[in-house]
Amino acid sequence: MKPFLPLLITAILIGCQTQKKETQSSAFLDFENDPDAPAQNRELLIPILGDTVAGYAFIANGKEPKETVILAHGFPGNDNQFDLAQSIRRAGKNVIHFNYRGTWGSQGELLYSNELEDLDEIIKYLCLPEISERLRVKTEGFTILGRSYGGGLALIAGSQNEKVNRIISISGTNYGAIVGPYDHTDSIEFFRPYMQRQVMINVDIDAFLQDMIDNKEQFNVVTYKEDLSKKEVLIIEDSDRNLSWINKLEGVKLVKVPSDHGFVNRRIQMIETVVQWLNGEPIE
Numbered sequence: 279m280k281p282f283l284p285l286l287i288t289a290i291l292i293g294c295q296t297q298k299k300e301t302q303s304s305a306f307l308d309f310e311n312d313p314d315a316p317a318q319n320r321e322l323l324i325p326i327l328g329d330t331v332a333g334y335a336f337i338a339n340g341k342e343p344k345e346t347v348i349l350a351h352g353f354p355g356n357d358n359q360f361d362l363a364q365s366i367r368r369a370g371k372n373v374i375h376f377n378y379r380g381t382w383g384s385q386g387e388l389l390y391s392n393e394l395e396d397l398d399e400i401i402k403y404l405c406l407p408e409i410s411e412r413l414r415v416k417t418e419g420f421t422i423l424g425r426s427y428g429g430g431l432a433l434i435a436g437s438q439n440e441k442v443n444r445i446i447s448i449s450g451t452n453y454g455a456i457v458g459p460y461d462h463t464d465s466i467e468f469f470r471p472y473m474q475r476q477v478m479i480n481v482d483i484d485a486f487l488q489d490m491i492d493n494k495e496q497f498n499v500v501t502y503k504e505d506l507s508k509k510e511v512l513i514i515e516d517s518d519r520n521l522s523w524i525n526k527l528e529g530v531k532l533v534k535v536p537s538d539h540g541f542v543n544r545r546i547q548m549i550e551t552v553v554q555w556l557n558g559e560p561i562e
Contacts, residue, residue, distance in 0.1 A: 305365040305553040306546075315341035317367060320413065324376060326399040329385035333376035333400075335413055336367040343416035346372040347556070348400055350393075350428030350435075353451075354476045355381050357540055359425055365549045371556060372415060376400060380480040388481040389489045390431075390453060390497055397422060397435035405441070419443040421556065426451050426539065430499055437505035444510040446552060449539050453490060454498025455523050463487040500526045512555045514548060516541060533561060 311317055322333030338344045347366055351358050355377055363373040378393045379386030386392060403409060405417045421444040424432030429450020436445035460466050466487055473483050495501055500523050511530040515521075516537045524532060533551055537544040554561055 303369070303550060303553060305369040305549065307368065309339060309368065312340050315339070315414070322374075322376070324400065324403050326379060326386070326396055326403075329379050331376055331379060331384040331386075331396065331400075332382065333374060336363045336373040336375070337413055338367050338370050338372050340370070341414065343410070344370065344372045344414050345419075345421065345556075346374060346404060346413075346415045347421045347423050347446075348397065348404075349373055349375045350397060350422060350424035350431050351375070351377070352426030352428055354388075354479045357425070361545060362423075362549050362552065365553055366556065369553050369557060372413065374400065374404065374413075382478050386480070387485070388479050389486055391489055391493060393431050394435050397431060398439055401439060401441050417441070421446065423448070423552070425449060427453075430454075430497070433499045433506060433511070434497065434502055437502040437509060442509065444512075444556075445506070446512045446514070446555070448514045448548065448552075449516050449541075450499070450513065450520070452499045452520065452523050454494045454496070454501070457490045457494045458498065460491065460494075463491055466490070499523060503527050506530065512552070514551055516544075531555065531561065 317339040318337050320335040320337060322335055324331045324333045349359060349363055358375060363375060366373050377384040378388065378396050380388030380392070401420055404413065404415050409415070410417050420442050422432040422436040422442055423446040424430070425448040429447035430452050432445050433447050433450060436442040457466055463484060469487065470483055473481060473486070490497065503526060506527055507529040513524060513530050513532045515524070515532065515534050516539055535541060535544050535548050535551065541548040551561055
């Protein structure tokens with residue numbers, strides 16, 4: 279019987295590999311393109327209140343209108359989360375990435391209040407009939423997904439926009455809470471040296487900091503806790519540092535993925551969590 283033992287082991291291994299492949303998420307598997315409506319990438323030039331913003335569309339496979347995720351990047355946009363965008367697209371959803379006004383060649387000035395407007399204007403743009411048809415966008419409801427700087431923006435803008443039904447914040451920064459104790463820009467100078475090093479942003483630093491001070495209540499995520507309770511909200515955190523304000527929110531799904539701020543060593547786990555939630559699958 280010994281000669282049959284290697285064959286038996288090989289058959290078991292092949293069976294295990296086949297089962298693993300069959301159960302693996304579609305977000306991590308290649309696919310066959312619809313020849314009439316393939317998945318594709320599109321560069322976008324988006325008009326926003328007199329300025330032109332640079333965007334990039336990850337359009338999912340198939341001609342039917344797709345659920346569309348708007349991706350709000352961190353500050354100043356070095357980490358664009360394209361690996362996450364590709365995985366969401368493989369799972370059958372569109373992703374729209376854009377550079378805020380005043381960043382990476384997008385016209386206009388970098389202000390937190392401007393970025394909140396940007397998200398609303400992006401949704402208006404995607405709802406234009408000629409745009410939604412070309413990009414295969416389902417306009418009945420959007421998801422805003424933001425990381426770090428973009429996470430706070432996603433929670434605030436998403437809570438106030440009736441077209442947004444789902445929000446994802448990944449290690450979101452609540453700038454309203456950060457500047458809450460301060461009344462003058464000279465008391466938050468700790469942010470200035472970092473901003474001065476960022477050659478890819480068009481910003482008047484004094485105006486940016488004053489905008490934060492003047493609108494610290496409006497820029498505090500907790501201000502919108504009642505509105506957020508009416509949305510589907512997923513918050514993914516790498517540590518406990520944001521729990522002081524997250525615990526004040528109601529009805530959100532909080533998942534902790536222990537890592538650093540960029541989830542450098544837990545990218546797959548973080549992405550799987552996002553895709554499972556978008557697909558309506560249970561998350562442990």
